[in-house]
Structure formats: structure tokens, C-alpha cells
Amino acid sequence: MTAAAGRAVLSIRNLRKEYRAGQPVLKDISLEIDGSGLTAIIGPSGTGKSTLIRCINRLVDPTAGEILFEGGDLARLSGGALRQARRRIGMVFQEYNLVERLSVIENVLSGRLGYLAPWRAFLRRFPDEDVARAFDLIEAVGLEESFATRRADALSGGQRQRVGIARALMQAPALILADEPTSSLDPKTSVEIMELLSEMSARRSIPTLVNIHNVGLARRYAGRIIGMTGGAVVYDGPPAGLSDADLKTIYGGEDFL
């Protein structure tokens, strides 16, 4: 299933993470993410899905291994070079992680902070074309224009996650990471958010890596499923190929089937 190395947007090689020495949470993971579509990572809680995603944009520092992205090794970057790489990676969070006291459009414009001089950020002097794009994105993720000046803490969970997605898209990223984007949402809203993520991924051809607990949603929206258990990849293939036996390997036991 892995794409040719030359076409891959992201190549993870032998990635290892130990929070405590000798107890790896990620055991030498190797993955290639190619140029399109939505890839879902499934697996039980505590299996390192979140750690894997956070290693990619270095919210967590990996212990060993390589993360090749746009000609550099993310695992070894620091300072300005790391910030430049992060500008190209959008992230969507389980609890949305919007800045609650800022307006919707300020949150969306945060996606441009990697390109903005500090005095402009302090005075909110964003370039006109960025502001225009932010309005476009607010509408593109399904919110009305009038939401732009409402404070983020006045929004519902589904609306906040839409703003979170708009913020990620505002970065014009080459890759989107989504860490449990539907886990804080009701079932109906979860479907809407997954729909939006897969639509944006396809239409803007941004490969998207999604951690998700809901196997049904993963099957429905992902073009590829990666099953993890105990810090290692045990399934990597299309949703159609994911059998009950595979799920048993991933989650252990069979009562849930």
C-alpha cells in the first residue's frame, strides 16, 4: 500500500518515542503518507496514536527515527527551521483548542502567524488578502459570515471544530494532522466534521492524517486505515480489507464486534 518514496509527502522511518527510558510508546514506526486523501489511524486508548501525530509537528519530541517532510527531517529541526516546517502542517485538536477570548476570525487568522511580524500580530494588522481568505474559509467550513466577529467561547462544539479546521486550512498546509477531531462531539456532528475534513482534503488535495476512535467513521471516510496496537502498526491498508480478525488484533478481545 505504501506509495513510492518519491511521491510521499511524509515519510516516517523507525520512529521511536520513550517518555520513560526503556518503555517505548512508539516502537520503530515506519509509514509513508502520499499526496492525497484521508488516512485514519485507529487503535485502543494509550497505544500511541496521539504521540505519533504529535511527534510529526514536534509538539512531542521523538526519541529516535526520522520524519522526512519537504526535504528536511522534522525530528532534527529546532528553532526557526522547526517553526518554518510547522507553518506547512495544519493541526486540528480534540478539544478544538481555540483561543476562547478571541473572535472567530482572529482564531482563523492565527493560521498565518508563522508569516506575520510581531508588531502586526499585536496590532491585528493582518494583510488584506489574509483577511479576505479568512472570511472565505469561515464560509467554506459551513459557518456564516456573521460568525467572524463572535467570540470563540460563544460557539457550540461543532462550530468550534469548524473554526479549528478553518485555522488549519488558513496555513495553506501541505499536510493536516487531526488528533481525535470528533471525540468531543455528538454522533451527528462527528459525521459532519469527518465529512468536512475529507471534503477539504480531497478538494484542496491536502493529505490528512486523522486519529479516530470510531471505526465506523474511519471506514466510511478514510481511503486508508492504519491500525495500531501497543505502539506498533498491525494493519495498513484500505478500509475494505479491514476484517474482524484485524480488529481483534488491534483492539484485543471480540466483545465489541
Next chain:
Amino acid sequence: MTAATLARKRPPAFPASWTSRLAWSGLALYAVYASSLMELTWPRFLKGLENGAKFLDRMFPPNFEADKLELIRDGMLESLQIAVLATFFGVLLSLPMGLAAARNLAPPWLSWGARGLIAVLRSFHPVIVSILFVKAVGFGALAGILALIVSTVGFVSKLFAEVVEEMNPKQVEAVRATGAGFLNVLAMAVFPQVMARFVGLAVYQFDSNLRNSTMVGIVGGGGIGAPLFTAYQRFDYDVVLTILLVIIALILLCELVSGRIRRVFQ
């Protein structure tokens, strides 16, 4: 069976704490001992009451003569200006100081350095700091302003650092993940979370500075304190009362205004 249950000895629901009994009786004994040492006797207290009655009697009526009022007005204006300037510069300094002392933003060497400095600034009462500055820069408002800047930085930056440490790290993480540099993270993730409470602290400190600015004059730091002290020494208790009334009026007025300001910034 029921009788047996009742008869069974249960542990006491409110067990006696001998440590706390001992501590309380120790404290009571010490209070008695210290009072005897200070010659706090009933006759002495009655004599004090008698003296207090004479003092109150000489305060009334308050003195509203024109030349006194002019003196009081100038003193109060100077006190107000001391409070405003000390708050402005003190709060301005507290902003970087508080950020430097916040352990979730600054590296350990910086936060420990800032914390140490804040501890030193906080270790003296404003009166002692005022005396130091009067000796260092001479009599007048400058000494008072500098002294109150010290206490402002000590108070505001310590509490501001705590506010920064209590902010939601997830919001900061999300903005950092966009590739934003440190200053941009401050502008769009840290300040929006902490500014309302920073303004609250600054306004609170202004109230406190206004109170203290009436005091720095007693040791030569400018403001209403000097005329107040002089009036005490000359036994002009009617002038003392006028000054006290004006101070009360000004403080109440400022509490009213600062309450409004705090509500706006919620």
C-alpha cells in the same frame, strides 16, 4: 442482635486532637504572659480611653479655613499624581517581569532570577522603601514615586506570573503548532487569556498606591502625608480631621471608578 450491635464499642466520631488542644492553650498562655510584660492593665486602658475622648473632642469641628484647604488640595493633588505615575510605570515594568517569572513561558534561569528579584522587592514595607529613596534621591515626590513603583512591581508581577501560569496550555499549543514565533504566541494566545486579569491587578494596585501615596509624605516622599504629619505635631487635630475626610472621599471615589473599570474588562 440489636443489643449486641449497640453494645459494641465504636471508635469516636470526633476524636480529640491533643496537638490542637496543646497549641491553643499554649497560645492563650503566651497572650497572658505577653500582656503582663507590656503592662497591659485595665487602669492603663481606661486612661487611654480618657485621652482618646479628649483627642476626638479637639478634632471637631473639622477645620475648613481657606488657607488650610488650599494646602490640603495641593497635597492631595500631589498624592494623586504620585499614585498615577507610580502605577503607570510600575505596571509597565510588571508586564515583562511577570512574563519572565512565569515558569511555563520562561526558561528556568530566567524565571528563577525574576522570582528572586520580585522576592527582594516584596521584602520591605513601602515606608522602609520610601525612607531609602528619600535618602537616595532627596525629599519630594520623586522619592515617593520610586518607592511605590517598587511595591507595584513586587505585587503586580508576582500575581501576574501566577495568572500566566494558570492559563490554558492547549490554546497556546495550538497557536504554537501553526509555526508562530514566541512574540506572536504572546500576542494571539497568551495575552488574550491573561490581559483581563492583568488590568484587574493594575486597577487594584492603583487603589493600593493611592492609599500608600498619602503615607509616603510622612517620611518626606511628597504628597498629603507631610501636611498631615505637621498637623499632628502641632496638635491641629481639626486640620487632621479635614485631611482624613478628604482622603476617605478620594479613596471611595476611586474604588467606585476602579470597580467600573474592572467590570468593563471582564
